[in-house]
Amino acid sequence: MIHLTGITRIFHMGDQTIRALDNVDLSIQNGEYVSIMGPSGSGKSTLLNVIGLLDRPDSGQYQLDGKMVTDLSEPEQARIRREKVGFVFQSFHLVPRLTAAENIELPLILGDVAPKARKSRVDEALHAFDLYDRAQHRPSELSGGQRQRVAIARATIMQPTAILADEPTGNLDHQIGAEVMGLLENLHESGTTLLVVTHDRELGNRAHRQLIMRDGKILTDKNI
Amino acid sequence: MTLTDTIQLSFKTVMSYRIRSLLIIIAMALGVAAVVVLTALGDGARLYVVNQFSSIGTNLLVVMPGRAETSGAFPGAVLGQTPRDLTLKDAQLLGRLPQVKRYAPLNVGEAELSAANRLRQVTVLGSNAELIPIRHMKLAQGSFLTQGSAHSAQIVLGAKLAHEFFPRNNAIGQRVRLGENRFLVSGVLTPQGESMGYNTDEIVIIPVEHAQSLFNTTSLFRILVEAKSHNAIESAKKAMLETLKQSHDGEEDTTVITQDAILETFDRILHALTLAVAGIAAISLIVAGILVMNVMLVAVNQRTSEIGLLKAIGARSADIRHLFFAEALWLSLTGAVIGFLLGQVGSLVLRLAYPQLPAWAPVWASLSGILVALITGILASMLPANRAARLDAVQALGKK
Numbered sequence: 351m352i353h354l355t356g357i358t359r360i361f362h363m364g365d366q367t368i369r370a371l372d373n374v375d376l377s378i379q380n381g382e383y384v385s386i387m388g389p390s391g392s393g394k395s396t397l398l399n400v401i402g403l404l405d406r407p408d409s410g411q412y413q414l415d416g417k418m419v420t421d422l423s424e425p426e427q428a429r430i431r432r433e434k435v436g437f438v439f440q441s442f443h444l445v446p447r448l449t450a451a452e453n454i455e456l457p458l459i460l461g462d463v464a465p466k467a468r469k470s471r472v473d474e475a476l477h478a479f480d481l482y483d484r485a486q487h488r489p490s491e492l493s494g495g496q497r498q499r500v501a502i503a504r505a506t507i508m509q510p511t512a513i514l515a516d517e518p519t520g521n522l523d524h525q526i527g528a529e530v531m532g533l534l535e536n537l538h539e540s541g542t543t544l545l546v547v548t549h550d551r552e553l554g555n556r557a558h559r560q561l562i563m564r565d566g567k568i569l570t571d572k573n574i
Numbered sequence: 575m576t577l578t579d580t581i582q583l584s585f586k587t588v589m590s591y592r593i594r595s596l597l598i599i600i601a602m603a604l605g606v607a608a609v610v611v612l613t614a615l616g617d618g619a620r621l622y623v624v625n626q627f628s629s630i631g632t633n634l635l636v637v638m639p640g641r642a643e644t645s646g647a648f649p650g651a652v653l654g655q656t657p658r659d660l661t662l663k664d665a666q667l668l669g670r671l672p673q674v675k676r677y678a679p680l681n682v683g684e685a686e687l688s689a690a691n692r693l694r695q696v697t698v699l700g701s702n703a704e705l706i707p708i709r710h711m712k713l714a715q716g717s718f719l720t721q722g723s724a725h726s727a728q729i730v731l732g733a734k735l736a737h738e739f740f741p742r743n744n745a746i747g748q749r750v751r752l753g754e755n756r757f758l759v760s761g762v763l764t765p766q767g768e769s770m771g772y773n774t775d776e777i778v779i780i781p782v783e784h785a786q787s788l789f790n791t792t793s794l795f796r797i798l799v800e801a802k803s804h805n806a807i808e809s810a811k812k813a814m815l816e817t818l819k820q821s822h823d824g825e826e827d828t829t830v831i832t833q834d835a836i837l838e839t840f841d842r843i844l845h846a847l848t849l850a851v852a853g854i855a856a857i858s859l860i861v862a863g864i865l866v867m868n869v870m871l872v873a874v875n876q877r878t879s880e881i882g883l884l885k886a887i888g889a890r891s892a893d894i895r896h897l898f899f900a901e902a903l904w905l906s907l908t909g910a911v912i913g914f915l916l917g918q919v920g921s922l923v924l925r926l927a928y929p930q931l932p933a934w935a936p937v938w939a940s941l942s943g944i945l946v947a948l949i950t951g952i953l954a955s956m957l958p959a960n961r962a963a964r965l966d967a968v969q970a971l972g973k974k
């Protein structure tokens with residue numbers, strides 16, 4: 351369970367202060383499917399980064415699965431990122447030097463999983479995301495849809511409780527985007543919490559709960 | 575992240591930036607190779623000189639007339655005196671000292687050697703029978719002043735002279751003329767070649783008395799003394815100086831130098847030279863280290879978004895630091911090993927080109943070359959690795 355109270359994140363740009371998150375309260379139960387929408391600069395990505403422990407709020411409290419995580423040390427936060435959340439980005443963020451299989455394997459390496467176990471888990475993931483014949487290809491040799499599938503395989507390989515997707519279809523055409531959303535929704539069906547930031551109204555409406563943000567605040571929070 | 579994984583992952587990175595990695599490795603390798611080859615050269619030169627100098631004798635002391643004062647001339651010169659000459663009597667006195675194994679008086683000059691219708695200028699050494707063992711010379715045939723023939727007009731020919739004058743028949747027993755005097759060839763030296771300025775193949779040796787009359791002198795050029803043992807050298811030197819002082823009416827007008835002291839001086843100077851050369855070569859390693867730092871800083875910049883990604887999927891700052899660290903270590907370690915091998919090959923080439931030069935890199939030089947390469951690599955990667963580890967994850971991810 352994700353539980354935010356009074357989360358504020360302030361950025362300074364010269365003498366300007368930007369409240370990317372302004373006193374946000376939010377609770378998300380395990381297994382929910384939430385879409386986050388809103389105009390550019392409204393704080394959607396910042397919210398996702400705070401939830402994924404990639405960014406620290408300036409004030410407020412964050413409880414994850416009943417545990418206060420706001421003040422954890424850097425290595426402890428890294429551990430939670432590794433074990434409990436999986437990020438999916440608009441621009442895929444694959445390591446260009448590594449093959450598809452090696453990219454998927456990275457979180458397992460960071461999590462000290464033994465090489466043998468790693469291999470079988472990567473194989474499984476390659477099958478699950480229909481990437482088996484692309485295993486030895488580098489990202490530059492893959493299509494956009496394939497790249498995002500590799501990214502999703504990497505995000506799920508540690509079996510996180512939550513997938514945080516920041517405009518996962520932003521760089522894909524409509525049909526491929528729909529396929530990728532389908533994959534993410536499959537993960538939700540098997541019990542993973544799914545948070546998706548999107549500009550696409552149609553995709554946003556597929557979620558069971560929709561947050562609309564503006565100026566660092568959650569403007570509406572409705573179940574669909 | 576385990577050590578093995580860190581090493582493997584950074585190896586993959588090194589391999590995927592081939593040209594960049596190659597350039598750094600070459601820079602490192604050249605630095606280490608320079609240390610190895612230059613110290614091999616320096617130490618080879620040292621050994622060469624030491625060997626040359628050792629080969630002229632064992633536990634050798636050399637007596638010269640005149641006093642070598644660091645402050646200037648012989649002190650008696652102020653009073654209008656000249657240093658007393660060394661005489662045969664001095665040599666005999668020295669020979670009686672208990673620390674002395676044997677001695678050889680020495681006169682050196684030039685004279686015309688003629689025989690069998692040939693004539694040429696030769697270097698003449700006048701001495702006794704002991705000269706040959708003291709100076710580590712060997713007779714190929716015959717003898718020189720064996721007991722019973724102590725003062726007879728014998729002559730020993732250098733190998734080349736013997737061959738020149740008597741190409742067909744045995745030189746032993748032949749008569750030759752040196753200046754105005756007749757000599758009987760009693761021995762021929764084995765070929766030895768150049769050693770400390772003399773080509774012993776082109777000298778002749780005659781008894782010292784004959785040399786003195788040939789050169790019309792009563793004084794000696796040098797007295798060579800061999801001490802009984804290495805330990806006796808210092809006390810021999812003291813006793814010799816004392817004996818000579820007494821025989822010269824209390825005047826300290828001779829100088830005794832020991833082969834050992836000269837050897838030590840050469841050894842020290844050439845060793846210092848080797849060290850200096852190694853130090854200069856090591857500077858190129860520092861330059862290579864700066865190159866590593868630069869390249870790693872560029873790498874951190876290039877891979878900023880990748881670092882952000884690694885953090886997003888759960889890498890700790892320490893993992894990132896270790897990855898960059900390991901990468902730099904791979905580069906410098908590979909460079910050091912290749913440089914070491916390159917240096918060994920270079921030394922081998924030197925030894926093949928100059929067989930007299932024992933150009934082996936000293937172990938300390940090879941080890942410190944490799945060590946300096948590793949240490950500069952490690953130091954140079956610290957700043958970039960820390961910079962990478964401290965990057966803000968969100969900002970790093972946002973960078974293209």
Ligand SMILES: Nc1ncnc2c1ncn2[C@@H]1O[C@H](COP(=O)(O)OP(=O)(O)OP(=O)(O)O)[C@@H](O)[C@H]1O
Pocket residue numbers: 361362363368369370388389390391392393394395396397969
């Ligand atoms: N590192 C930063 N430094 C300064 N300002 C920042 C920084 N990161 C975000 N901001 C500001 O915070 C606000 C929220 O940014 P955020 O990226 O969360 O918006 P967003 O809703 O994701 O927008 P978009 O739809 O364009 O992705 C914006 O005004 C942005 O300019």
Ligand SMILES: [Mg+2]
Pocket residue numbers: 394395396516
């Ligand atoms: Mg955004």
